[in-house]
Amino acid sequence: MEILMTVSKFASICTMGANASALEKEIGPEQFPVNEHYFGLVNFGNTCYCNSVLQALYFCRPFREKVLAYKSQPRKKENLLTCLADLFHSIATQKKKVGVIPPKKFITRLRKENELFDNYMQQDAHEFLNYLLNTIADILQEERKQEKQNGRLRNGDMDTEDNNSTPDPTWVHEIFQGTLTNETRCLTCETISSKDEDFLDLSVDVEQNTSITHCLRGFSNTETLCSEYKYYCEECRSKQEAHKRMKVKKLPMILALHLKRFKYMDQLHRYTKLSYRVVFPLELRLFNTSGDATNPDRMYDLVAVVVHCGRK
Known part of the structure; x- marks a missing residue:
């Protein structure tokens, strides 16, 4: 399954509270997919940036399945991933189709681990x-490293692992990671040099009355x-x-796009939010890929959009 997720600078999202049962009745139970749940998250003081991203990630099915699978593994020391797994499990096992859940445990852990989020500011x-994605990847890689070390100790082997070796990719990388290729062509000798770099999301510039397709075209x-x-x-010396x-050399399973809605204005000496209208399709095919791109005809389906309504 290929999915497109578009992420703006800040985030807010409507939650379903007291009127959840009325909403479910109005929409009709037959409109809800089997075993799917739609739950809002309680705001603990400007935590909309967190709640909306968590809800977007919950509806990225490959990501959700991996998080729930992690929940089913033997209990580990509490970390951000265990708290996320508990939250996703709580939503997935609710008897009601819609409602609201307080992600208190996750928010508490987030504020404990990173002082940037340890406040009530936007x-x-x-x-x-x-x-979140990088922290989860770090947790998985550290656990894998510990398992390898424990296995060698049980077998009586000495720890000969190279600490400078590149960690193996995790399921976070398998889901979100793509590869860009940076091509530079000398206009004198026509020699082309290229350098690859991995990405978990693409940050694209926005303009007035534009579209996601136009933004991606501008990116390349x-x-x-x-x-x-x-x-x-090097050839001309x-x-x-x-x-x-x-160009995009390797397409990710889930494409996360970040719209760069803040631009530094020299005359104002500060960043200003660009509240431009950006049209996004329900389906998207990337055209600005390199000749080496895997699955160049891959179609992405829109699954979530995080948008902040406001001037700041």
């Missing part, structure tokens, strides 16, 4: 998403390197004018 939903626009920004060409562009 926070950046994109920063929270990145922090060709940039000319000239004047003081000339490119040092000197600085030359060059064309530079970014």
Whole structure:
């Protein structure tokens, strides 16, 4: 299943509270997918940035299934992932289809682990998403490392693992990670150099009255390197004018997009929110991929959008 998730700068989301049963009756039980639950999360003081991202992630089915599978494993020391697994399990096992749940345990753990979120101020939903995914990946990699070390100790082997070796990818990487290729073409000798880098989400610029498709097209626009920004060409052994562009080399299973809605205004000496209208489709096919891209015709279905309503 391929899914598109679009993430804005901040986040807010409506929750279903006292009128949940009335809402369910009005919509009709036949409209709800089998075994699916729609629960709002209690706001503990400007925690909408967290609640909305958690709800978006809950409806990324591959991610949810991995988190629930982690819940079923032998009990581990409490961390952010165990708290997330408890929350997802609580939602998934509710008898009612709709309602509201307080994610108190998760919020408490989040504030304990990262002082950036240990307050009642609005926070950046994109920063929270990145922090959560990277923290989960770190937890999984550390647990895997500990399991390998314990296995070697039981077998009487010495610990010969190279501490500088690259950690194996986790299911977070399997779900969200894609690969970009940065291509630079020297305009003198036409030599093309490329460098790959992995990503968990793509940050794209927005303009007035634009669309996700247009934003992605702009993401891969060709940039000319000239004047003081000339490119040092290894073939020419000197600085030359060059064309530079970014392409997607490997598509992720779930594509997370971050709309860069804050722009620094020189005349104001501060960042200003760009409340531009951005049209997004229910289906999306990436066209700006490299020739090496896997599954270039992959179609993404929109599953969640996180949008902050407000000027800050």
